[in-house]
Amino acid sequence: MGLKTFIQGWPVYRQLTGTDPLGRGAAAQSARSAALTARTETADGMARSVCPYCAVGCGQRVFHSDGKVTQIEGDPDSPISRGRLCPKGSASKSLVTSPLRQTKVRYRRPYATEWEDLDLDVALDMIADRILAARAETWEDVDDEGRPLNRTLGISSLGGATLDNEENYLIKKLFTAMGALQIENQARI
């Protein structure tokens, strides 16, 4: 390293001679920082998303590489949030990549003391059978005066309010067609 390079590498020199007189940016940058690249720059892609916590609806930018989420940031374009996220929104990457996420179907037999594994297709089939049995057992065609009821009170549902509109739409449509009336949501709570 020559003397000139040494002196020019000194932050104070860069601060006095460069475009950063306050020494808050380029002048203070070390060689190591200069060599770093933000993972947002190398991401395979970015999805425009929305924070899943409260109802403010802050914009999120979800960066991903190799099918994994690598970073979630506030969306500066959003007129609602102007790029900001709160502690929960900022932790969304930890939410979706949490090691506690369940990724396998779990099944608890009646009177069992532990979980066991179950294939997703089998679970779906078993649930369908139980719906049909509960309907058959508790179906009400008409009331005492012969007016239609078309329903079962043997099935209940309670949904969270992080469900998408499209999901709620299919849930209500299917349950209504199966005569399941007792469909509720966090919105009641």
Place this chain on the structure above:
Amino acid sequence: MAEAHPVGFQWVMEAKKRGAKVFHVDPRFTRTSALADTYLPIRAGTDIALLGGVVRYILDNELDFREYVLAYTNAANIVSERFADTEDLDGLFSGYNPDTGSYDHASWQYEGQEDNAKVRGTGKERDSASGLEHESHGEPVPAQAPRDETLQHPRCVYQILKRHFSRYTPEMVARVCGIPEEKFLELARAWTENSGRERTGALVYSVGWTQHSVGVQYIRTGSIIQTLLGNMGRPGGGILALRGHASIQGSTDIPTLFNLLPGYLPMPHHADHPTFDRWVDSIRHPGQKGFWGNSRAFAASLLKAYWGDAATPENDFCYGYMPRMTGDHGTYQQVLNMIDGKVKGYFLLGQNPAVGSAHGRAQRLGMANLDWLVVRDLFMIESATFWKNGPEVATGEIVPEECRTEVFFLPAASHVEKEGTFTQTQRLLQWREKAVDPPGDARSELWFFYHLGRVLREKLAGSTERRDRALLDLAWDYPTHGPHAEPSAEAVLKEINGYEVATGRPLNAFGEARDDGSTAIGCWIYSGVYADGVNQAARRRSRHEQDWVAAEWGWAWPANRRTLYNRASADPEGRPWSERKKYVWWDPDAGEWTGYDVPDFEKTKPPSYRPPEGASGPAALAGDDPFVMQGDGKAWLYAPSGVLDGPLPTHYEPAESPMRNPLYGQQANPTRKIYEHPINRMNPSPPEPHSQVFPYVFTVSRLTEHHTAGGMSRTVPRLAELQPEMFVEVSPELAGEVGLAHLGWAHLISGRAVIEARVLVTDRLTPLRVDGRIIHQVWLPYHFGTEGLVTGDSANDLFGITLDPNVLIQESKVGTCDIRPGRRPTGPPLLDLVGDYQRRAGMTPDRKIPLVTTDAAGGDDAAGSTDEQSPAAHQDGEPHA
């Protein structure tokens, strides 16, 4: 707001920077209080007394925006001489029927209309939470009501309001709420000075306001103030609900609620809606003014979206397939029915009632008495493990080897692993793009329900059972993609938007809806979200490239309108009330309404328009009737129908209170929904004896770092670390009185449960001097449970089940308890402790909760009620005549 909606709070700070004064009312001093100009501590459950004080201040000093009030509200309407106020009847309105615990509305009507209005008892409306239907429209009222534009008639709404709130003086506010008079006056002065022609003030509430036995009336009181001050439909004004979940507004608009269908169409009731025509007429009210006149088209188009080719005008669009309500089928009724063994199977879809619903023990015991339970979630939540790790396992009430519930846990996809729309708190839909595939067996709800429907239909193929026709005829043909056959969310959004059946062309607005089967619309108020075949909710034009209304970011229902009733931002002649507050106005040259937002008015109807004699529907609304979804185009200071517990808000004590109501003999809301089930014992309140067994008031709310029942935060390492432990916050005075040590342990006891928590002693809570005595309040976060990285007892276990009569939401923001130093007992002695308190408080299983606590009940109007049964008698949701 700074705690629970921090990013939204930046706008309050922006306003403050520009000179707005910020007032914060809360039982506990929070980060919001720290940034407000003035903080008002309040006794939990007394907001109507505070706001009623503001109403009186406005009226007594004639500070209302008179021109606005006269033109745009029902202040001048004259009310029936049969109406009697709470001032006359010691806390009851006329029409109360003590046998049913509900009101007949005949005497609340405008003069001369007692007999043509919906004059019947309202127990049925309460059971079906019919108040929720009014999210998008008002109750019907006859078009021609007698008025006195001088506001001098003793029975005009303005004078009734004045009398009703006459006792809500600053002294009374101090006596009821514990707010010092000078602080109250500072609030009232600032609010009124910042309202009128040149200025507007905003009222922001968090939806803890709805979690009271008088929750709807809290919001009504706010709306009376904002209407009197001319703050509705104008920029910088309004009543802004800060809802708590990413798409909770969407969950009401496209409801998964027992009593509603998409777009606030009512679920049919077996007695009231036996036919399609009767159902439709109950929504559109033939001859009625306003925009609901077209609801036959909305209803027919929904059924067409449900049943496709099978739905024809000849078969009333398969209306005969619809299930019918017979009473209360809400979530709390369901849980009691589970305990009683009436429910076979239960789906939990991203919801954790073991922690998040009131009376956690009832929730868990209900789930332990099912045939089967399906839990779909990101994490292993308490509602999936109650049979193994719940508090009742420790007390011996649930024994795994004896618990028959079969549990399916299905992992769910997260918000970045699927595409779709959330509707946030200002009715704005925002489309989310998918970033990555969900891991392992995790799937979206869209996938689960689409394929569940597919499998059910395959299993039923060839069935000749009548009950299976609705499933087999269902329009259930959605395109799928990818290795898991994920259904297309855009295809579902297009159906929600609506389309022309013959061509599949997406509709541009709900005005295109037809009642002849030529249009199908999944949710009519969302019509336009796919206008021009474009996903409008996916629009992301940067805020830097558009004006402050930001109309090209997402899409707001209805019709991408950002501020509802914005016709009221102009005067009756259509000119802005002031240059500062101009928003939407009439352009006489162009002959149309224009402005920054989409005008909430027929575009070319001039301010001078007057409806011809006998008009109905939208044509019956005059050019200066801005509240277009109301039956009369007016904002209602007084509600002759539609609010089941009174045409005006009244202060009642919470269902559990250590105090006698200082205002009336009537202690608590006489129409609140109660459940006299053995598991649901309510702590006694005056005038009942033994209320001193539970001498303290507790309230709960959120921590910034946690989310609701904790399933999305106690499982996230960074958040768990920031708030690692359940605690109870108490004042130094209470700590001294009870002997609680900072960072030590305490346990809290109600008539339902005992929970323990670490003690946080701060002066953020302060003892309140109310009605000559000191009331101590304690505060708890409600996020904790037995699963996740950080665990703790659940605050919601302390609550019993009492509901608001309009919407059937539980009172879970205020209750009474005792607090003791040290940890709680474990195992069976815990039950003994609760039992001991129940005995001391006289909470025997056969105790009747006194709904009426004044002798003033009754009157002529009660006798004619058509409600037959007492509220306790239709607990089980069985048909009643």
